Amino acid sequence: MTAIIWKEIRENLKWAVLWLVVVGLFAAVTVQKQESQNWQGFESVCAPMFLAVMTFGSAAGGLLLGLLQSLLEARRGQWAFLVHRPLPRSQIFLAKALGGLALYVPAMGIPLLGAALWAATPGHIPAPFDWRMILPSITAIVTGVVFYFAGLLTGLRPARWYGSRGLGIGAAAACALLTYAVPEFWQSLLVALVGIVVLGAAAWGSFLAGGECQPQPRVTRFALGVSLLAGLLMVGFAVVLVVLGCWNESGYVWSYYRIAKDGQILRVTQRDAVLTSVTDVNGNELEKYRDPRVRDSLYRFTLPLATLLPDPAYLTVRYSDSRRFFMRLDNSRQVHWYYVFAGGRIRGYALDTRRCIGSLGPDGFVPVGQPASQRFVDGPAGWWWTYAGVLADANAVYRPDLFTQEVRRLFTTADNARVLGVGALMSPSPADDHRIRAIAIVTRDRVELRTPDGTLLFSLAQPFDIDKYCQLQVGALDEDRYVLWYRPSQVAQSLARWTLPGYVLEVSADGREVQRTELPPLDIANPEPWYTGLWAAFVPLAAAIAEVAWASLLSAFGDVQGAVLFADLRRELTTSPPPFLVASFSALAVSIVVCTLLALLIARRYAFSRRARNWWAVLSVLGGPAAVLLLVALRDWPAREACPACRQKRVVDREECEHCGAAFPAPATDGTEIFER
Amino acid sequence: MSLELQIVTGSPLPIYRQIVDQIRHAVASGAQRRGDQLPSVRTLAVQLVVNPNTVVKAYNELTRDGVIEARHGRGYFVGDRRPIFSRTECLRRLEQALETFVSEAVILDFTPDEIRAALDRKLQRYASGGKPKGGQVNE
Amino acid sequence: MSENVIEMRSLTRYFGRKRAVYALDLGVPHGCVFGFLGRNGSGKTTAIRMLLGLLEPTRGSASLLGHDSRRLPPEVRARVGYLAEGHHVPGWMRVRECGRFQGRFYPQWNEDVFQGILKYFRLDPNSRAKDLSRGERAGLCLALILAPEPEVLVLDDPALGLDPVARRALLESMVYVTRHASRTIFFSSHFVGDVERVADRIAILDDGQLRACCTMEEFRSRVRRIVLRFPSRPPELPAIPGLLTSLRTERELALTIANYNGQTEELVSQLGAEHIEQVPIDLEDTFISYLDRRGERTFFLQGAGGAP
DSSP: HHHHHHHHHHHHHHHHHHHHHHHHHHHHHHHOOTTTTTOOOOOOOGGGGHHEEEEEEEEHHHHHHHHHHHHHGGHHHHHHHHHHSSSSSHHHHHHHHHHHHHHHHHHHHHHHHHHHHHHSSTTTSOOOOOOGGHHHHHHHHHHHHHHHHHHHHHHHHHHGGGGGGGHHHHHHHHHHHHHSSSSSSHHHHHHHHHHHHHHHHHHHHHHHHHTTTTTSSSHHHHHHHHHHHHHHHHHHHHHHHHHHHHHSSOOOEEEEEEEBBTTTTEEEEETTEEEEEEETTTOOGGGOOOSSHHHHHHGGGGOOOEEEEEGGGGGGTTTTTTTTTEEEOOOOSEEEEEETTTEEEEEEOOOOOOSSSEEETTTEETTTTTTOOOOOOSSSOGGGGOOOOOEEOOEEEEEEETTTTTTEEOOOOOOOOOOOEEEEOOOSSSSGTTTEEEEEOOOOSSSEOTTTOOOEEEEEEEESSSTTTTTEEEEEEEESEEEEEEOOOOOHHHHSSOOOOOEEEETTSSSSSEEEEEEEEOOOOOOOOGGGEEEEEOOOOHHHHHHHHHHHHHTTTOHHHHHHHHHHHHHHHHHOOOOHHHHHHHHHHHHHHHHHHHHHHHHHHTOOOHHHHHHHHHHHHHHHHHHHHHHHHOOOOOEEEEEEETTTTEEEEEESTTOOOOOOOEEEEEEEOOOOO | OOOOOOOTTSSSOOHHHHHHHHHHHHHHSSSSOOOOOEOHHHHHHHTTTOOOOHHHHHHHHHHHHHEEETTTTTTTEOSSOOOOOOOOHHHHHHHHHHHHHHHHHTTTTOOOHHHHHHHHHHHHHHHHTTOTTTTTOOO | OOOOOEEEEEEEEEETTTEEEEEEEEEEETTTEEEEEEEEESSSHHHHHHHHHHOOOEEEEEEEETGGGOOOOHHOOOOOOOOOOOOOOOTTHHHHHHHHHHHHOTTTTOOHHHHHHHHHHOTTSSGGGGSOOOHHHHHHHHHHTTTTOOOOEESSSSTOOOHHHHHHHHHHHHHTTSSSSOOOOEEESOHHHHHHHHSSEEEETTTTTEEEEHHHHHHHHHHHEEEESSSSOOOOOOOTTEEEEEEEOSEEEEEESOOOOOOHHHHHTOOSSSSEEOOOOOOHHHHHHHHSOOOOOEOOOOOOTTOO
């Protein structure tokens, strides 16, 4: 077996080296890049472009290698050379795969390792580096193995109708998309490993049977079916996206609230990118905003707000995001400052030397090389995005000055409570645009407002339950008035079936609530025309049932996400217009009936065994058109000939005719045959 | 003395028959004398590039006709025993050979005298080459 | 008890709607050299691939050394040498690397045999397979499959594309193999002369169906070639069972008939020929007539010479 591994390696070595060089070049270039839109600065191995290189490099590399190893042997003589050996065919397949992987892993791993080592060495990247940042690239490489097996599978299966040969690649793509949908590394890895098992088994089975389907062992046939189904769903998904993209007619309409600089609350309606109307809370048209040009520059009239607490749903940071490890704090030219979570200090990196110059903590600036004793504990609090010179950790609120490299401790909260969020209120008048007028802090029970030097302006008791109304924005109006805007979280809103209102509180400078306005929840549903419900014909029934079952199961166990999903599903069902629902359900029903009939017809025509027929009938009920397409793509289709006895068409791979039981006729003779007597 | 055999494929004569005829001819013309060893079956098969079974068949026929004999364990040798044909059989074979010879010569428009002259020349050549062994009758 | 080394029972294979092999029934006994004749596309390669377990039969079965071809265990594969069409060897491998590679799989690898055949075909151990000529590659492949000293040799069109010298070398190798009475050879070929030389038994495959399967002598004995001379234009032929081909000239009719028996003789004699002569058959011609669409060919001298 090692001989075959060696042969496979030798055969494809030059391509692997070429790929290594290409990926290495791209990796070297992208690891140094700064993503301008991302604000995070030099993310090195977490940089989106680097991740893109690793993802596509792995996928394409794996796929090409798999195709190389299988397509070249599709020619008959080479197949015989490989397979006619005193070795079980499974071992030959294993040797082939091991040889391919022995080439693939270094081809992708070495550039990754090189880039990581380069980034980890001080003096190269003016940003922090954590070895956990290579985890997304590792997932990409593992996902590439799924593509490798998809390539093998594609090369092994004979050419069939409409490129069904390449459906394995679709399955690998589906797996890759799924690895991106989950937030944690172990989940991504698990998805990729499942993909490897499924596509690996499918490739193995096709290798055993020389590309045909029926002679394979049942397990691999099942894996092949799953792969083809995933591929079909991907193709269908892509087709639907394209069609819907071309067909989008009326545009997306939605409404939201804004607070004007004079304190008035506006309700804005927007279609796609154009603001269509600006009214007051009750819906009355406002003179000021009637002119579309005024509407288009609405931002000039809205009050700048500091977000103290965002919706937690928006705070999930994926493991591939560098924000898990550090947060960029300033836009200085000479030094980049990063809050590093692992150390609890703000590290500064000089752009010219590209080295860390030191770090800021509660004890001030400590140059690099000297031990730093103090650290920010569990910081920073709240919505890190709107950092503007104020930082809160679990103990106190600080004012780090990144230019003078000083850290000033401002204050702790009035009751020493933990700060949940902090924000700086800027002056509303354009004259002093960068001046901090006040600092707002929110704890569990109170909202405090202080001057930039720490003097308490007022402390207000939390009017609402923070768990339910967890979105809070604060703004400063012109005449010593402040606004607090509370919004319910997505989860709470979903569970309350979108009935919870928002609240805008106007507070005076001494902390008294002057006015409270209730903002009714805005309808965000876009009514679809009824005929879009017909798309339900293509939805597998099993998917719909699974989603509902999953949601109800989760919510029965008390899981919040499940409850939200369940509530959203219910809302969709109840708020959709009846014609849409009727169209959807009837389309689904018709599709199921048609598909099942089709499957039964095919089963009868090709004389499936009873068990096969039943299985496919059940599958087409559950899967709809996808199942029928799978049926056509998966099985081998024998020819049909007229039976000499009963004149009906019969399949050629059975000895007995399925109608009359007659055997096949002996070959025609004409008297010239010479056979040994 | 080496045995020079030539096989032609696609001929109307089967290969074993060609071998038989040529060995016969060699024995008759004196190129192979009594007691000479013939190549083993395998050797001849490799030499002529034919299936050994064909050589076996040829050798069997020659052994049956008494042209060669198999000595146990040592191979095939040109026979030193008299052939076992009866007079009638010998005459029949002679008649067959004459028929071919004469009809061919007549078709070629040779006169009887020319034919006889050619025959004499041929007999002389055989006589000078050594006494032919075949054709002796059991008395 | 079946002592057939190779057996095919109703072996059938369809490619889509096309029927490549139909109801093939044949057996190759132990120690036999079996020649498989047929045109390109007649199904020989398909049948051989099914025999080796490289292709699934649509119907029927094949067995090799007593084992079903669909499930040949590795021990059986070790005893079977297979030369696939086209003499494939990975192009980047050197000759000696090929030997080393192949040798790792067979415990019974005989290096002397391998080197001997290499020398015989005058192969440089350091040259790469892709630089070899067709004939040299055939020699390499032969060396690779003969060195493990297999019990059964299955050769798919081994002489294809070889020059006469290489073809002769191939034949010599095949005869060399037969010196062990226990070895069986199953090969397909287009060269009738080669088949005549080395084959004990032959089979003729035409359009996926077996037309003949017997020993060489049986074949010769059952085919006759009759030349009939007529006083004037030969008459139209009635249906004669077993008629393979007929060649009509101005005065003569040459018939090649298989399974010649008393009935056929009588039919022939009733044609009213003034002279009936049986001439020896031309083997090549006979094979061709089996593999060709049967029919009458006419050959009229075109006005040359004038007088009939």
